[in-house]
Amino acid sequence: MADDTEISSPAATLVAEPGPETAGRRTMILNMGPQHPSTHGVLRIVLELDGETIVKARPDIGFLHTGIEKECEAKFYQQVVPLTDRVDYLANLSNNLCYCLAVEKLLGIEVPRAAQWMRVMLTELTRINSHLVWLGTHALDIGAMTVFFYCFRERETICKLFEKFSGQRMMTSYFRIGGLALEPPRGWQQAAGGFLKHFPANVDEYEDLLDKNPIWLRRTQRVGQVPLERMLDLGVTGPMIRAAGISWDIRKSEPYSGYDEFDFEVPTRTENDVWARYRVRMEELRQSWRIATQALEGMPGGPWMAAAPKVVLPDREKMKTQMEALIYHFKIVTEGFRVPAGDVYQCIESPRGELGYYVVSDGTSKPHRVFMRTPSFGNLQVLPAMLEGRLIADSIASLGSVDFVLGDVDR
């Protein structure tokens, strides 16, 4: 904390000279983050305050930049899959799915229906998982502590389910180019069914804690509003834009992985405030539950991997008995597989919005370029519009309503 005139670098480099509206008034620079708990990661925001009002907000990102896009260029196509988990670590399977779909599009591979449905079920569980973390921490930020425990109780079940499938709770890397990494474990139906059976009652429980809570309502209603045109102009996607009245969901508008076979609704609100974003995500929990239940009940049989021996690793048993399988295995592992030259942009609806992978192939076994159009990066641009001119006390609620993941922002 210091006066505008006294602040030393680097904050001084981020905040412009006092603007015309602030000229003549003494403002204060407040540095929020990068370790502020409500930023859920390492986001730094330089706030220029006039009393309790935020005059300017400058997000400073990049603390979690790991150069994943560069790293992808040094890996074989199949080796990139585990890197995508680390981008948005709360929606790991969404990232796996998007990358796999992009490469499958380049290769022209058709994934078996059973694998598509399993992917749908697991990405919907990922959405539930991600929304639960968001709800718990968002409520915690605003002061409703109990919700956190309830949310993490169910999240734990999902993490255990993921562990059952892939051996990992968070960095699952369960999807592979051409299908799934492993056959689903024995008893997965009971495990998934057991969770899904109780989940609607759990959502009611979270709502009981918040929906009529006067503190929650006063802290979220009419807070963090941004004009819809501004949001569209800034490229905001996902629950944020749906809470502003646009019924746009990529699962409906550009269906992928068999989403057109499922029956679900796209919840929207028109209030466009923190509360509306909360309501939209709560409804999404229910819709995700609907999709996951449909996938569980109607799970088709059949193979889990595409019949593409040059791309998909062979069955372990075949490797021991068939020369061809052994050769393919050796080739895929040591030299990767060649992908026809070209570029594709594949986008999916991640829990946070439009997640897109732009993959450019030059015909070799390593991607020439992988660009990750991450929803958090796009949505975070709205922060200045959301915070400026508002009270500093509302900034925490507004931040939480964006639901960003810093790994997703910085890559």
Next chain:
Amino acid sequence: MLSEELTQIPAISALAESYGAAILEGGLSRGEAALYVDPVRIIEICRFLKDEQGFSRLSGVTAVDWHPVEPRFEVVYLLQSLPAGQGGPPQTARLRLKCRLHGEAPEIDSVYGVWRGADWYEREVFDLFGIRFREHPNLTRILLPEGWQGHPLRRDYPKHGHKYDYGEET
């Protein structure tokens, strides 16, 4: 000129009518339309697509480096139309615009004036590729620290073993 299947897309045929000379090349592969356009006229084209053809969203801006081929850089704009009508799933269309830029002092006009969302994406391309966007209001590094040497996503930037002192000496 553009192939027949491309000109069947209304937005592209309208663009070809008004800005035919600025469209250098176009292709439709795997159901995705991409146009190479003249970098000098990028703002006009984007404005036309946004105002007249309903491409109200810019999903992102990125770049591809084809080093050592010249012109080595390709700036890629991911456009999307999102009909304003409410209720029912909107029929969206996507279009990619690409601009080729030479490696020596690569520069292109910023589309910040068309879509505000271009702000961070252009800063990211500047940061990681070293492509300058003219008239961008705040063209500074966004992910890497200020004072970082080089632009990591260029193909001639080493994948491992860069030397950087994290500014301790200064």
